[in-house]
């Protein structure tokens with residue numbers, strides 16, 4: 001379904017702020033696969049999702065989605081196949097539009113938008129149904145501006161919007177990180193439900209070890225712009241939080257080792 | 271009385287300008303100064319076609335299309351070439367100055383002999399009133415011509431306002447509003463935010479050019495200088511309109527822009543009547559917009575400090 005091949009991305013190349021965020025990443029997802037990504041801060045997780053989503057073009061490599069080469073497709077064109085939820089709960093909705101209008105926009109994701117009435121009668125009742133299924137009481141406030149809602153409520157609605165038209169790929173980037181624990185629980189629960197209901201091919205970045213071991217059928221660990229581990233099948237199912245913490249500790253020590261080795265070399269040769 | 275009718279008529283005509291500014295300023299959140307060039311462009315195109323005996327409807331329609339093109343040009347400079355929106359508008363406005371001179375062939379075209387919408391409105395009015403020259407309205411003598419033109423302008427303002435309101439609630443119009451609100455979100459919904467901005471600025475400047483075309487026909491001439499200060503004028507109308515209706519809801523802001531334009535024109539007419547020097551008009555308009563822009567912030571601060579004082 002998704003095929004990421006040797007993708008590289010460097011920000012601010014040739015300046016003192018140069019960052020090599022992706023250093024030749026390979027990743028393939030089959031249809032219906034739910035993959036969780038973890039990694040240290042700045043390891044390139046968001047860059048990877050943004051590269052797939054089309055927020056920018058990659059410097060090298062190719063990205064194929066559903067058999068099509070989307071490497072040079074602009075973001076809005078890829079959006080016809082991709083549903084996205086961002087870390088910032090305010091990124092996924094238009095604050096001055098009503099709840100109903102926001103959802104109506106998502107009901108035409110990637111389709112032509114003409115001069116038809118945005119909130120057609122039948123769509124309105126569908127929106128009412130879907131919002132009611134959240135059990136947040138928002139179905140009575142469909143005409144209120146979405147900007148007045150809490151981060152958790154907006155993130156739940158963004159999830160509905162990302163999945164209203166079944167996407168070929170769902171990208172979730174630490175979408176519960178900015179929420180209070182209770183809302184985070186609600187949103188992660190909803191995510192799991194929607195993903196398994198529609199058997200969505202999903203890439204989910206998380207900061208939570210707990211989510212990482214309990215969700216998805218495959219776990220990828222990133223570090224310094226590369227994929228370090230790829231746990232699948234039985235190995236993924238056996239994985240516990242302690243194992244992951246152990247792996248992170250290994251990474252940290254390897255990094256230290258690198259630095260001392262470099263320091264030794266420098267002393268010797270400079 | 272004719273002063274009042276004149277002020278109302280210009281108020282309704284310029285409410286089309288206010289609706290255009292509403293799109294750039296309130297939806298895309300940047301004041302598009304292309305308006306100062308496109309209002310003149312609308313006037314220039316309409317004027318040159320009218321003196322060449324085109325029908326008022328055809329001349330006005332082509333004026334609107336010309337305005338839309340200039341708005342699209344600003345949109346393309348802004349989105350494709352990544353030039354700051356204000357600067358893109360300044361570039362197009364400056365270019366339009368020369369273009370307007372070329373269109374008109376001179377700096378001023380009188381329309382006194384041409385058949386304009388004013389002629390048509392007058393014909394319709396006198397037909398409806400059985401050929402009477404004037405009419406007694408609440409004890410005032412009103413000329414048929416003035417009244418017909420006023421009603422025509424009112425009808426155009428209401429029609430355009432209604433069409434705009436409906437447009438904003440279609441799939442396309444909703445996507446346009448969302449673009450200004452959150453461009454990241456609208457891209458994730460599969461919409462090119464760049465295309466939306468180009469389209470929105472085209473619609474905005476089409477409305478502004480319509481205002482220019484009608485204004486030229488109403489005042490009986492088109493002049494290459496007539497756009498100067500028009501953006502601030504439009505901003506003032508939008509801001510007064512928002513103060514009048516109080517809420518930022520769609521239907522209200524559209525109605526508000528029309529009401530704001532009319533009220534502002536009335537205030538200006540009264541001020542001029544009281545002896546305000548017409549040369550000071552733009553200075554006072556600019557001051558007014560300045561105050562209106564900083565007032566909400568100041569009020570909030572006063573409230574804060576009062577609350578702070580109450581706590582202390």
Ligand SMILES: Nc1ncnc2c1ncn2[C@@H]1O[C@H](COP(=O)(O)OP(=O)(O)O)[C@@H](O)[C@H]1O
Pocket residue numbers: 011012019020021039040041042043044045046047048
């Ligand atoms: N748009 C950008 N411009 C410049 N640098 C960026 C940009 N996006 C990410 N980076 C840099 O790339 C590195 C990886 O970032 P990111 O992918 O956000 O990491 P994370 O794994 O925490 O999500 C970081 O050093 C970050 O500063």
Ligand SMILES: [Mg+2]
Pocket residue numbers: 045046047174
């Ligand atoms: Mg990140």
